[in-house]
Amino acid sequence: MSSKATALQEPPVNEKAVRTLARPTEQDIAFRAHEIFLKRGATPGSELDDWLQAERELTAAAKPSDSPKPSAPSKAPLANSRSHR
8 A cells, every 4th residue: 555645636617506595595595585575565475586686686796707608609701602503
């Protein structure tokens, strides 16, 4: 057996990891949903709507605004686009 210690490397950061970190917690969503509930007069019956609205708001607020946008596909002609007759 070897007595060498191996250093653990951190996994590379990828888009999925960033999205996971940017997701609001259930506690955050519940707190915001309760605020929405109170704002609309504390009338029962729209709990799911309040939750979904809170989730949308918090998720949108957590997205980085400077994230790269996917580029449109190139419309340049192919190099060998001549038709053979």
